[in-house]
Amino acid sequence: MADELHEECGVIGIYRMDETRNAAPLVYYGLYALQHRGQESAGIAANNHGSIELRKGLGLVGEVFRGDALNLAGNIAIGHVRYSTAGDQSVRSAQPLAAICRLGELALAHNGNLVNAESLREMLTDEGAIFHSTTDSESILNLICQHGTRGIESGIRNAMSLIKGAYVLVLTIGDKLIGVRDPYGLHPMCIGKLTKEEGYVLASETCALEALDAEFVRDVQPGEIVIIDREGLHALEPSHLSRKNLCVFELVYFARPDSIVDGVSVYDFRRRCGMKLAGQRKIDADVVMAVPDSGIPAAIGYAEASGIPYGEGLIKNKYMGRTFILPDQEQRDAAVRIKLATIKHNIEGKRLVLIDDSIVRGTTLRRIVKLLRDEGAKEIHVCAASPEVRYSCYFGIDTPHREKLIAVQKSPEEICEYLGADSVTYLSEESLRDVCGEDLYCKACFDGKYPMEVPVSGGEVSDNRA
Numbered sequence: 001m002a003d004e005l006h007e008e009c010g011v012i013g014i015y016r017m018d019e020t021r022n023a024a025p026l027v028y029y030g031l032y033a034l035q036h037r038g039q040e041s042a043g044i045a046a047n048n049h050g051s052i053e054l055r056k057g058l059g060l061v062g063e064v065f066r067g068d069a070l071n072l073a074g075n076i077a078i079g080h081v082r083y084s085t086a087g088d089q090s091v092r093s094a095q096p097l098a099a100i101c102r103l104g105e106l107a108l109a110h111n112g113n114l115v116n117a118e119s120l121r122e123m124l125t126d127e128g129a130i131f132h133s134t135t136d137s138e139s140i141l142n143l144i145c146q147h148g149t150r151g152i153e154s155g156i157r158n159a160m161s162l163i164k165g166a167y168v169l170v171l172t173i174g175d176k177l178i179g180v181r182d183p184y185g186l187h188p189m190c191i192g193k194l195t196k197e198e199g200y201v202l203a204s205e206t207c208a209l210e211a212l213d214a215e216f217v218r219d220v221q222p223g224e225i226v227i228i229d230r231e232g233l234h235a236l237e238p239s240h241l242s243r244k245n246l247c248v249f250e251l252v253y254f255a256r257p258d259s260i261v262d263g264v265s266v267y268d269f270r271r272r273c274g275m276k277l278a279g280q281r282k283i284d285a286d287v288v289m290a291v292p293d294s295g296i297p298a299a300i301g302y303a304e305a306s307g308i309p310y311g312e313g314l315i316k317n318k319y320m321g322r323t324f325i326l327p328d329q330e331q332r333d334a335a336v337r338i339k340l341a342t343i344k345h346n347i348e349g350k351r352l353v354l355i356d357d358s359i360v361r362g363t364t365l366r367r368i369v370k371l372l373r374d375e376g377a378k379e380i381h382v383c384a385a386s387p388e389v390r391y392s393c394y395f396g397i398d399t400p401h402r403e404k405l406i407a408v409q410k411s412p413e414e415i416c417e418y419l420g421a422d423s424v425t426y427l428s429e430e431s432l433r434d435v436c437g438e439d440l441y442c443k444a445c446f447d448g449k450y451p452m453e454v455p456v457s458g459g460e461v462s463d464n465r466a
Contacts, residue, residue, distance in 0.1 A: 009082040009095070010034030010204040011109040011189075013170035014212075015177040015228045016075040017198035022046065023077035024070050026194075026201075026212055031061045031079045033211035034204055036256055037111075038081035041094035045107035047172040048074035052105040056080075056094040076177050078170045080109035093133040101145035103152055106173040108144070110137035111187050111204055112166035113396035115454050120163065140167065156180060156225055157239055164452060166247070166395035168220075170202050177202065177228040183242040184451050185222030186395050186442055188250060188261045191233070193217050200228045205259040219262050245442040245451040248432070249397055252386045253294050253357045262440075267297045269435060273385040274301025274355060276431035282306075283353055283381050283423070287346060289313040291356040291368060298385035299355035308353060313372065315341040336367045348376030358386040359426070360399065362406040362419055369420045382421040387429045387446040394454040399445060 012030040014023040024046045031042055042064040043056025053072050057064040061081060080095040096109040114120065117136035120143070125131070129142045143162055148155025152173055166186035171178040179202040181189050192201035192214035201214045209216055220226055222245075223238025246262055247254075257267040274297065288310045290299035303310035317339050352372065359365060359382075369380055388407035393399045402408050406415055416424045429446060433439070444450040 009080055009109075009111045010037030010208075011078070011080055011111050011168060011170045011202075012204065012208055013078040013109075013172065013177045013179065013202040013228075014076070015200045016194070017230070019049075019075045021075055021197070022073055023075050023199075024072035027077045027079040028061065028065055028070055029211050030201070030203060030208040031081055033208040033256075034081055035061055037204060037254065038083040041082045041091065042080065043082075043094050043096050043109075044070075044072060044077055044079045045096040045098055045109075045172065046072035046074035047076035047105075047107065047177075050104050050174050052098050052107045052172070054096060054098045054107060056091065056096070058091055058094065076172045076175075078107055078109050078172050078177070090133075093135040095135070095137060097133070097135075097138055097141050099141055099145055101148055103148050103155070104174055106141070106145065106152075106171060108137065108141050108169060108171045110135075110140060111168040111396065112182065113394065114139065114163055114165035114167065115394045115452065116164045136165075139163070140169065144171070152176065152178070153225065153227070153236060157236075160223075160240065168204065175229050179220050179226040179228075181220045181222055181224055183223035183238060183240045184442070185242070185244040185262070186247050186451070188246065188255070189220040191217040191220060191226060200233055202226065202228075205255055205261065207256045207259045210258065216260070243451075244440045246440060247393075247395060247397065248386075248436065248441040248443050249358075249393075249445065251441075254397075257294075257297055270294070270297035270357070270385060271301035271304075272435045273427055273432070274298030274303075275305040276435060277355070277383050277385055277425065277427050278302045278305035280428060280431060281425050283308075283425075285351040285353045285379070285381060287311040287313065287350050288353045288355065289346070291354065291365070292316040292340075294357040295355045295385065298357060299353075302353065302355055302383065306353075311343075311346045313343050313346045313352065314368070315343065317341065336364065336371060340368065340371065342371065342375050344375050347372055349378055351379040351381075352377050353381045353383060354421075355383050355385060357384070358389060359384045359406060359415070359424075360389050361404060362415065366419050373420065379422045380420070381423045381425070382416075382419055383425045384427060386427050387432055387443075388426050389445050391445050391448040393445050394450070395442070397445070 014026045042061045045054045096107045098107045114136045120139040143159035144155040147158035168189045169180040192209035223242030225236040251269045255266045288303040290296040
């Protein structure tokens with residue numbers, strides 16, 4: 001995605017049945033596989049017979065865990081990679097978070113965003129809770145500790161009755177590894193089984209299971225609490241009304257293309273979006289090319305359906321993260337050239353169809369179009385493999401305020417002129433529905449139909465629910 005949308009984080013938990021074997025090294029490899037979900041901080045909490053040892057820091061997984069940093073004892077461990085959509089960007093808000101409660105030592109990692117975070121924090125502060133960070137995840141930790149007098153399960157259930165929004169949680173306490181998915185299933189979580197030994201994995205995406213040579217068991221269901229202990233794997237049925245509303249951007253952009261999310265191949269989903277795009281409007285062009293990396297499957301699908309050959313024109317520098325941000329225009333223009341190299345042979349004198357997964361602000365895409373013009377492109381037809389982003393997200397995706405969304409600011413003709421393109425085509429909402437199949441997705445950023453009440457300006461809430 002040229003405009004660099006970010007989802008808050010990725011989480012993983014490992015339970016090795018052999019209590020003499022440490023889980024932290026496996027969590028480390030799993031976090032590497034989930035690095036695309038967060039590049040701001042990384043952390044691992046290991047549980048050694050109920051005693052929690054925590055290490056975390058700012059930076060990539062390989063930067064945070066060097067030398068003896070992985071010497072964490074315990075057959076249970078959880079991990080987290082973060083891109084902040086709520087809270088500050090200091091190590092204080094890096095996860096996992098840990099606390100000591102009546103039940104023992106507890107560590108928690110969270111993916112998502114709460115829509116009632118402010119009111120929860122005020123309530124907990126009034127009740128005497130002390131906060132060490134600004135992340136909404138700390139409110140979840142406090143609620144579980146506060147309500148866990150009758151056991152960790154009741155603490156989690158009571159917390160779930162109070163928190164509203166998107167959350168996938170991995171926790172460890174005592175001899176347990178626990179996974180929790182919110183009642184709407186807005187973000188994914190899967191269960192895997194280690195194949196070379198006895199043990200289980202909880203992870204944001206199946207690509208983490210592949211990295212660990214773990215066998216996919218199933219997805220955690222919306223509203224479900226999954227508990228792994230010495231007796232194995234068991235689940236608590238959802239106690240709240242649950243209806244899956246998976247964030248469609250998980251498939252459009254966030255998830256790795258080799259992942260399977262709630263039974264859907266991410267690669268095939270994007271390829272089919274590209275095929276649908278090709279059927280919406282005939283464009284005479286010489287080459288179909290992608291804004292790498294998430295635009296590649298859609299571009300391949302577009303080429304397949306249109307008969308226009310697919311060709312590489314932009315090569316991404318793999319050593320630069322998604323969060324490469326510079327303060328002024330001159331530096332940002334230079335950054336595009338550093339991050340994206342061009343293959344002039346495939347560009348010069350050619351009529352291009354340029355596929356990106358979405359257009360949010362349009363600022364980076366505009367610089368990419370200029371880069372292709374400078375390399376001699378004859379025509380550039382921009383196609384987005386998703387509809388116009390017209391509404392903000394409140395569930396963990398860092399979309400700008402509505403007034404900063406280009407589809408809100410400008411008409412289609414003005415967007416085309418701003419980007420410097422010859423034409424701009426979006427995937428229609430009807431085409432997206434065809435690709436999605438059953439209506440089990442949150443598409444609020446496109447249609448404004450949120451699965452729950454969300455905050456709007458002035459402290460009010462919007463109840464334009466699907």
